[in-house]
Amino acid sequence: xxxxxxxxxxxxxxxxxxxxxxxxxxxxxxxxxxxxxxxxxxxxxxxxxxxxxxxxxxxxxxxxxxxxxxxxxxxxxxxxxxxxxxxxxxxxxxxxxxxxxxxxxxxxxxxxxxxxxxxxxxxxxxxxxxxxxxxxxxxxxxxxxxxxxxxxxxxxxxxxxxxxxxxxxxxxxxxxxxxxxxxxxxxxxxxxxxxxxxxxxxxxxxxxxxxxxxxxxxxxxxxxxxxxxxxxxxxxxxxxxxxxxxx
Numbered sequence: 001x002x003x004x005x006x007x008x009x010x011x012x013x014x015x016x017x018x019x020x021x022x023x024x025x026x027x028x029x030x031x032x033x034x035x036x037x038x039x040x041x042x043x044x045x046x047x048x049x050x051x052x053x054x055x056x057x058x059x060x061x062x063x064x065x066x067x068x069x070x071x072x073x074x075x076x077x078x079x080x081x082x083x084x085x086x087x088x089x090x091x092x093x094x095x096x097x098x099x100x101x102x103x104x105x106x107x108x109x110x111x112x113x114x115x116x117x118x119x120x121x122x123x124x125x126x127x128x129x130x131x132x133x134x135x136x137x138x139x140x141x142x143x144x145x146x147x148x149x150x151x152x153x154x155x156x157x158x159x160x161x162x163x164x165x166x167x168x169x170x171x172x173x174x175x176x177x178x179x180x181x182x183x184x185x186x187x188x189x190x191x192x193x194x195x196x197x198x199x200x201x202x203x204x205x206x207x208x209x210x211x212x213x214x215x216x217x218x219x220x221x222x223x224x225x226x227x228x229x230x231x232x233x234x235x236x237x238x239x240x241x242x243x244x245x246x247x
Contacts, residue, residue: 003060003067005029008115010095012052014040020050022069024058025098025115030108034060034067049074053081053091053123055116076116080123087122089246090129093239094118094136100233101144113205114139121209130218131196133243134225135208138200146171146232150198153178164189166197168227187224192217197224 007026015021020039024032036050049056049072056074060067081091094115102111118136121127141147148171152159155178163176165186173194179186189197192213199211213221226240 002062003029004057005060006055006057006112008055008112008119009050009052010099010115012050018044020046022050023099025102025108025112026058027109027112028107030103030106030111031099032060032067032105034058034069036069036072039069046072048077051077052095053078053119055119076120076123078119078123080125081119084125086129086246087125089239089243090133091119091122093237093243094133094140096237096239097137097140097229097233100235100237101140110143110205111140114143114208117205117209127209127212128218130222131213132209134218134222135196135200137225137229138197139205139208141229141232142201146228147201148172148197148228150194150201162191164194166224166228168224168231171228185227187220187227189220189224190217193220193224196221200225 005026005028007024009022010025011023012020015035018038018040020036022034022036024034026032036046038044039046039050041047046069050069054074055076056072058069059071061070081088098111098115102108114136118132121132122129150173153175154172155174158175161175165174165179166189167174167186196211196213
């Protein structure tokens, strides 16, 4: 079976003396693993396009029990990720999150669009890493079936309030008047952070990162998104542990 896919390299590790074993997030087949023979050699035709974070097109064939990358063409190298440790760490974490949440051997065009945009924004330093991480987390979890209900207060139904409380385990919000009833891990959100939370799950995907936040609002958004992620992912993610050690 031969395939031609667009994809981003979520992970690339050494295999044998000169090969790479790549995990790709693709548009038509979701997360797949594929060998790139000889790709560790700088002169190999697939060397550049099989590096981590690269977006490109890949021609694959199925051999025995695995895919093999026959031809590849890179489009976005995202070289800027290697110039800043924080950007690099967020990118590695989002790649691991995608490996956990994106489907395998099923269409995943929206996941690919999300990852391509997130890596580009990080690489080009167009948005703070904290903002990219939080927005990508909320959207990816929503895609995976964990979309929270952020329309109105779970108690009184109010949409707008100076202070909202996000309940990560429940995936719901409670306004400043009703939030005093909820003590378990409630995260306070000002207007800016609340708007960002809603935007991250309800906005058009192409506009996902088209906003900014001031310092306190960004910190609230970051905490809420990470708490929500940890409430849904029931395993330790080493890349997140490392990222948290840097904060």
